[in-house]
């Protein structure tokens with residue numbers, strides 16, 4: 001153990017002489033870059049997406065709700081932050097934070113190619129005294145089994161020459177209530193020195209740190225958090241399916257149940273789950289569990305129920321069209337929202353896309369409006385968000401509220417639409433819902 005190496009890095013961190021590199025400037029990396037810049041660090045962002053890098057260097061925010069005060073532009077102008085596509089400067093960095101995507105293959109296995117690629121780039125330039133922090137969501141064992149051997153292939157040894165920690169990001173895009181200040185950070189280290197340096201580093205941006213004794217615990221805690229959410233959403237979606245059969249309002253049932261101040265948490269039904277976390281992360285755990293001959297039944301059932309939701313919404317749409325006397329193959333449907341949840345500009349894994357695919361297969365004519373998603377590709381066809389004009393709404397046989405963005409005037413929509421299928425309870429408490437709105 002080299003006390004001087006560790007103390008030198010900690011001193012550089014507290015004196016802000018540290019150069020912080022963020023690899024991956026997306027939903028996690030961009031806010032991170034701003035957080036560190038705000039605290040006086042000089043930040044270099046690296047991303048393989050040229051367009052993102054150019055936008056970053058122009059100070060243009062490309063992630064809704066991330067830079068409301070326009071700080072990126074100021075930091076770029078002051079030379080505090082910059083971005084590039086090449087990795088050649090990694091050796092000059094003191095701290096490297098990895099925020100690259102972790103997706104799934106088509107058969108629900110973890111796809112760690114982005115992590116491996118960035119770690120290989122780091123390993124090529126690894127030098128003594130660097131701290132590497134993995135923030136991407138991973139299954140328990142990734143840091144020890146994948147990241148560590150790649151880094152040590154450089155000839156340097158963790159704890160003796162460099163430090164490795166995992167601090168899973170917990171940001172909730174679109175939710176201004178939970179930023180860096182409000183959220184605590186779990187930190188795990190590959191050894192005690194890595195933990196100490198990792199905790200010291202993250203303490204610079206937040207007071208709320210929860211150190212854990214093993215790096216695997218940090219990895220598992222994060223996938224468990226998202227599994228908890230996926231399972232509870234599935235539970236409430238299943239309740240909705242039952243309520244449909246029993247002709248009971250699921251929404252009023254939930255409003256009543258959620259008046260209990262303990263032992264229950266509000267989750268709501270919808271057209272399915274989306275984004276980069278909830279439909280993905282639980283399957284990381286499911287996949288890893290199989291190595292131990294263990295089957296995580298809650299995860300597979302939750303995945304199955306949540307993935308079926310667009311099929312159920314399709315059924316409701318068919319029923320609504322039937323009530324209007326419209327043949328599905330001639331129906332014109334306006335989907336309100338492509339983002340996977342309200343007030344964000346992220347359509348990855350969006351249930352609205354899954355639903356649109358089903359409707360297209362039925363031969364329906366579809367268009368969509370989303371104030372935050374300019375265009376999407378469905379079955380290799382480009383769809384562009386249509387303007388929300390009276391003519392567009394009134395000429396549609398059915399309007400389907402797929403995302404409940406706050407900026408939409410739902411009362412106006414009810415007035416202009418022939419009929420609405422509301423998958424989000426966005427029309428709650430509005431006038432004329434009995435005549436016009438079919439609520440799931």
Ligand SMILES: NC(=O)c1ccc[n+]([C@@H]2O[C@H](COP(=O)([O-])OP(=O)(O)OC[C@H]3O[C@@H](n4cnc5c(N)ncnc54)[C@H](O)[C@@H]3O)[C@@H](O)[C@H]2O)c1
Pocket residue numbers: 023024025026027028029046047048049052099100101102114115117118135136137138168169170171172173276277
């Ligand atoms: N989006 C969320 O709400 C959220 C919340 C918490 C945790 N996470 C986790 O954080 C990680 C990142 O997610 P995200 O939503 O920010 O992803 P993102 O797709 O928004 O951003 C990732 C960025 O990394 C870049 N990239 C990919 N491979 C790269 C490489 N080899 N080198 C450099 N850049 C590369 C991409 O071009 C992209 O700009 C994932 O593991 C995700 O599960 C996401």
